[in-house]
Amino acid sequence: MADEDEDENSEEYPGLLLTDRDLFTEIWMELETAWEAFDEEEPLSEAVDFDQMLAGFERFLSNRGKPVEECSFSRSEMEFYIDYFDSDEELAAASEAQLALGRKFIEELCMEGNESALHIKGYACYGGNRLYACDWPASRDCMIRLFEKTDDPQYANTLGYIYYYGRCNGGIPEYEKAFHYFGIAAANGLYEGMYKLADMFRHGYGCKQSQRTARALYRMVYDDSIKHFLKGESANFADAALRMGNVYAKGISERVAPAVAYHYYIQADYAARLRAAESDFFGNSTVVINIQKALEEAREKLPADYFKDYMEYRYPHIFSELAEDNNRCLLKRTVGPKGEVQLTAKKSPQGRFPTPMISC
Numbered sequence: 001m002a003d004e005d006e007d008e009n010s011e012e013y014p015g016l017l018l019t020d021r022d023l024f025t026e027i028w029m030e031l032e033t034a035w036e037a038f039d040e041e042e043p044l045s046e047a048v049d050f051d052q053m054l055a056g057f058e059r060f061l062s063n064r065g066k067p068v069e070e071c072s073f074s075r076s077e078m079e080f081y082i083d084y085f086d087s088d089e090e091l092a093a094a095s096e097a098q099l100a101l102g103r104k105f106i107e108e109l110c111m112e113g114n115e116s117a118l119h120i121k122g123y124a125c126y127g128g129n130r131l132y133a134c135d136w137p138a139s140r141d142c143m144i145r146l147f148e149k150t151d152d153p154q155y156a157n158t159l160g161y162i163y164y165y166g167r168c169n170g171g172i173p174e175y176e177k178a179f180h181y182f183g184i185a186a187a188n189g190l191y192e193g194m195y196k197l198a199d200m201f202r203h204g205y206g207c208k209q210s211q212r213t214a215r216a217l218y219r220m221v222y223d224d225s226i227k228h229f230l231k232g233e234s235a236n237f238a239d240a241a242l243r244m245g246n247v248y249a250k251g252i253s254e255r256v257a258p259a260v261a262y263h264y265y266i267q268a269d270y271a272a273r274l275r276a277a278e279s280d281f282f283g284n285s286t287v288v289i290n291i292q293k294a295l296e297e298a299r300e301k302l303p304a305d306y307f308k309d310y311m312e313y314r315y316p317h318i319f320s321e322l323a324e325d326n327n328r329c330l331l332k333r334t335v336g337p338k339g340e341v342q343l344t345a346k347k348s349p350q351g352r353f354p355t356p357m358i359s360c
Helices: 004-012 020-036 050-062 075-086 088-093 096-111 115-125 136-150 153-164 175-187 191-203 211-229 237-250 258-278 284-300 317-322
Strands: 328-335 341-348
Touching (some): 020 050, 075 088, 075 096, 075 115, 096 115, 115 136, 115 153, 153 175, 153 191, 191 211, 191 237, 237 258, 237 284, 258 284
């Protein structure tokens, strides 16, 4: 006979046991799970932690009549609740009261070294959001603890960025530390770690300068990330294409070739615009500005006839790219109202070659 009026609180603070209905559902589900896994040869107490269940019941009764912010909750309840703030949509929709309770739980769990809480706080402080204002030292400390606990290279990569841009050092880069953490990220195949490590080799930041090493790393990231980008899976392709453009624009252990650089910059511009439209990618606006600047500089150095109406190729690379990995290239020919002819090239997966077709 749960009180229907209590359900509003339950919806506002998901995951917390605030109503009779919440408590009953929690106990019922735990018993049902235990029943399904029950082995008659073992006592039921092996499948159900009755002491924990009773402690939760007593905690629930002690919370009656109290404001939510004064109630006590289990670790599992707090973890479930703060997970909502790892979503941009949930974070944008949260009320100030919900955010305040989330901060309270996060701080309490961080004191215990809870990975989920450290992750949420660390990335919230990395630039700031509604949950936490920008706090680079706090973000750094969370990332250090997370990397020590999990050995996850993504946290090493984030530390690399913090040290590279001197976020906790008055804007003065800490290149030796950045090189160390980007090296860990790169060794684990993280694109961002690889191309940031390449940036450091290119300029000799925190290491011996090596243009050749930088170029090799840029190429490795580009060649791999474009495959994922064409499948709609990579968020880093814009950065990879920008750096490949720089290789030919600035002659990074390669000949200077403005047309080749422009080719890569166009790809970078397209990828960055897609990324901006699909997500609020941190730092994307800076990348877009850098790409536009690179495009303008490269455009000024292009051959005079670069933008002519048509170009003649004996071996068009676009068709070979579309037909790689044993796929086929379908060409569609259309004629406009004024007699203009347009050819559209499209990749066709193996075994799905439509007809009619034009072969070349």
